[in-house]
Amino acid sequence: MTVSGVGVKRGSCNMASLRKATVISVQRGLHGSKNTTEHSRQQPKELTKKLWSELLPRLEYVLSDCDGVLWHSNLVVSGARDTFRKLREYGLKVGFVTNNSTKSKAGLLDKFKQMNFQITPREIFCVNNLTASYLQSRKVKGRVYMLGTEALQNELEGAGLRCNPPGPDLADGHPQSWLDMKMDTDVEAVVLGFDYHFSMAKVCRACTYLARPNCHFIASEADVRVFEKNSSGIVLPSTGAILAAIEAAAGRRAVIIGKPSTTMIEMIRREYPEIRSDNTLFIGDYLHTDIAFGAKNGFTTLLVETGMHSRHDLTQVKDSSLKPTFYTKSIADIFAFMQ
Amino acid sequence: MTVSGVGVKRGSCNMASLRKATVISVQRGLHGSKNTTEHSRQQPKELTKKLWSELLPRLEYVLSDCDGVLWHSNLVVSGARDTFRKLREYGLKVGFVTNNSTKSKAGLLDKFKQMNFQITPREIFCVNNLTASYLQSRKVKGRVYMLGTEALQNELEGAGLRCNPPGPDLADGHPQSWLDMKMDTDVEAVVLGFDYHFSMAKVCRACTYLARPNCHFIASEADVRVFEKNSSGIVLPSTGAILAAIEAAAGRRAVIIGKPSTTMIEMIRREYPEIRSDNTLFIGDYLHTDIAFGAKNGFTTLLVETGMHSRHDLTQVKDSSLKPTFYTKSIADIFAFMQ
Numbered sequence: 001m002t003v004s005g006v007g008v009k010r011g012s013c014n015m016a017s018l019r020k021a022t023v024i025s026v027q028r029g030l031h032g033s034k035n036t037t038e039h040s041r042q043q044p045k046e047l048t049k050k051l052w053s054e055l056l057p058r059l060e061y062v063l064s065d066c067d068g069v070l071w072h073s074n075l076v077v078s079g080a081r082d083t084f085r086k087l088r089e090y091g092l093k094v095g096f097v098t099n100n101s102t103k104s105k106a107g108l109l110d111k112f113k114q115m116n117f118q119i120t121p122r123e124i125f126c127v128n129n130l131t132a133s134y135l136q137s138r139k140v141k142g143r144v145y146m147l148g149t150e151a152l153q154n155e156l157e158g159a160g161l162r163c164n165p166p167g168p169d170l171a172d173g174h175p176q177s178w179l180d181m182k183m184d185t186d187v188e189a190v191v192l193g194f195d196y197h198f199s200m201a202k203v204c205r206a207c208t209y210l211a212r213p214n215c216h217f218i219a220s221e222a223d224v225r226v227f228e229k230n231s232s233g234i235v236l237p238s239t240g241a242i243l244a245a246i247e248a249a250a251g252r253r254a255v256i257i258g259k260p261s262t263t264m265i266e267m268i269r270r271e272y273p274e275i276r277s278d279n280t281l282f283i284g285d286y287l288h289t290d291i292a293f294g295a296k297n298g299f300t301t302l303l304v305e306t307g308m309h310s311r312h313d314l315t316q317v318k319d320s321s322l323k324p325t326f327y328t329k330s331i332a333d334i335f336a337f338m339q
Numbered sequence: 340m341t342v343s344g345v346g347v348k349r350g351s352c353n354m355a356s357l358r359k360a361t362v363i364s365v366q367r368g369l370h371g372s373k374n375t376t377e378h379s380r381q382q383p384k385e386l387t388k389k390l391w392s393e394l395l396p397r398l399e400y401v402l403s404d405c406d407g408v409l410w411h412s413n414l415v416v417s418g419a420r421d422t423f424r425k426l427r428e429y430g431l432k433v434g435f436v437t438n439n440s441t442k443s444k445a446g447l448l449d450k451f452k453q454m455n456f457q458i459t460p461r462e463i464f465c466v467n468n469l470t471a472s473y474l475q476s477r478k479v480k481g482r483v484y485m486l487g488t489e490a491l492q493n494e495l496e497g498a499g500l501r502c503n504p505p506g507p508d509l510a511d512g513h514p515q516s517w518l519d520m521k522m523d524t525d526v527e528a529v530v531l532g533f534d535y536h537f538s539m540a541k542v543c544r545a546c547t548y549l550a551r552p553n554c555h556f557i558a559s560e561a562d563v564r565v566f567e568k569n570s571s572g573i574v575l576p577s578t579g580a581i582l583a584a585i586e587a588a589a590g591r592r593a594v595i596i597g598k599p600s601t602t603m604i605e606m607i608r609r610e611y612p613e614i615r616s617d618n619t620l621f622i623g624d625y626l627h628t629d630i631a632f633g634a635k636n637g638f639t640t641l642l643v644e645t646g647m648h649s650r651h652d653l654t655q656v657k658d659s660s661l662k663p664t665f666y667t668k669s670i671a672d673i674f675a676f677m678q
Contacts, residue, residue: 173507175535179573196514198539200576207564207574224587225546234518235546237539237588244587248563249576 047326060279068285068307079332099258101193104151105129132159142188147195171201189216210250221258260293386665399618407624407646418671438597440532443490444468471498481527486534510540528555560597599632
């Protein structure tokens with residue numbers, strides 16, 4: 001699964017800005033980026049062996065999305081393992097950056113191992129884990145009110161934070177009893193990830209906590225749709241829908257951890273402080289998270305066509321921050337270019 | 340209850356505009372209004388007997404919000420009945436315009452009768468009823484996928500439309516089975532009102548229907564919070580939260596029926612075609628729905644302080660379309676001025 005996004009422009013988070021205008025965009029946080037380089041303003045080119053051989057000597061880091069680039073659910077993309085093995089042989093540092101908010105870092109490590117990828121824990125940048133780190137960095141000591149899965153709960157508790165368990169809210173199914181809901185007095189942060197049991201009672205609880213001025217408001221990511229190849233035509237909504245509801249009712253904006261938020265690059269730089277715009281390639285399948293994130297940080301970007309978007313989508317895109325430097329059919333093409 | 344709003348700017352509804360920037364505003368549809376008159380750009384004045392006596396001869400219509408102006412839940416605002424009786428004695432036409440999406444027109448008529456207001460059905464403009472009328476005007480014949488209450492269901496079925504019943508979705512509680520959900524093939528409109536049983540399964544279903552290009556997308560209103568005096572400090576989210584989630588995941592904007600949308604004035608004009616900016620007063624307790632709606636249509640506006648907002652809130656407001664012409668403590672003051 002690769003998750004797609006429709007969201008809301010990030011700006012300063014005071015109420016004055018909240019009261020200002022608004023339209024839905026396809027991904028939060030794409031607008032107002034000042035770091036877009038010439039790369040993304042040029043027309044995207046198909047990656048060739050020649051272009052790759054010119055790019056490779058400049059690179060020190062290759063960062064990549066996971067779902068839709070390395071695998072689809074439990075099926076590995078052919079050649080993905082070989083490509084990263086080869087990149088490591090060339091002395092490049094690699095990192096895997098995912099917005100999947102249903103996975104913990106431990107769960108993701110397991111998945112990489114099951115799929116026989118070489119991996120070390122520090123190479124994984126996963127939003128649930130980074131959300132917990134972010135709360136630690138903000139010295140949150142009180143209870144966390146969480147909308148999410150067991151994976152998010154595990155990461156929060158692993159970081160020494162106390163939170164509610166996932167699952168239905170006690171007030172679910174008793175809709176008119178919300179005014180009688182018991183609230184925790186020591187909640188210091190509302191944290192959103194994907195929640196299978198999202199409900200109006202949960203929106204009510206989150207908004208009530210967020211009415212406390214010092215309560216932190218964090219979303220692991222803001223992707224609004226899950227990319228899943230299915231013949232049923234069913235559209236799977238994602239965390240961005242939960243976030244939109246709670247931001248609307250609370251009248252507050254959340255800090256977003258995942259791509260394309262700048263919070264993500266701050267978290268990556270803790271591990272890889274030498275990352276610069278001229279020595280890093282970002283690979284992804286989704287224009288509004290992966291390519292936007294890469295462009296925002298001035299990285300060379302590569303769109304692979306094994307997931308959400310293909311070269312055909314580029315003709316519809318006007319925003320230069322959504323245009324990759326290069327596109328290619330699959331991550332496996334890089335391995336082929338290195339033969 | 341009077342409902343408050345944080346929402347999203349309305350604009351042209353094509354995908355290009357959806358992909359543009361966004362911030363949350365306190366009420367959808369406030370921005371880009373071209374009909375704001377000088378009234379609302381002047382500083383609001385406290386209504387006095389003298390000002391009222393100058394205004395009254397110009398008026399032919401008095402339109403009023405209900406919750407927070409006429410009553411709070413089951414308690415009538417003292418003097419409200421007398422005021423409207425007196426206005427009728429002066430030969431004025433009156434209308435009651437409410438965004439409450441948990442009430443049908445019949446239910447609202449009952450409430451007026453229980454509270455001993457003189458009322459005729461054509462004087463009531465209620466969003467569930469107008470939503471059904473709107474769908475009729477758009478010649479919708481297929482099934483409606485509804486998020487709402489029995490009140491909305493009754494209005495839709497009363498207009499000859501077929502829809503699902505309110506209540507939990509069959510997939511609720513089976514979160515990972517969404518890909519197996521059965522979809523109706525003949526759904527022609529997704530209609531949102533307040534839904535006590537809002538869930539991720541419902542977002543999924545709505546988005547899947549909305550992926551059909553010809554599927555209508557209507558929200559009865561976009562208020563994001565319910566105003567309810569309660570000592571528990573619990574914040575009650577409203578329909579705008581549901582709408583924000585589904586718009587985000589669907590990547591589409593809904594047509595909004597309720598205040599301050601221009602759809603509402605179109606519906607009112609069917610009953611009162613002689614309404615003009617210079618002969619109409621709009622009374623309400625909520626700046627972002629009532630006053631914005633009045634200002635958008637060039638009406639004289641009166642903020643009463645028995646509900647959501649008071650004169651103190653006006654000092655925080657910079658947007659001229661949120662400033663009433665006048666403010667006063669209660670609707671009862673008008674009755675006093677007419678003695």
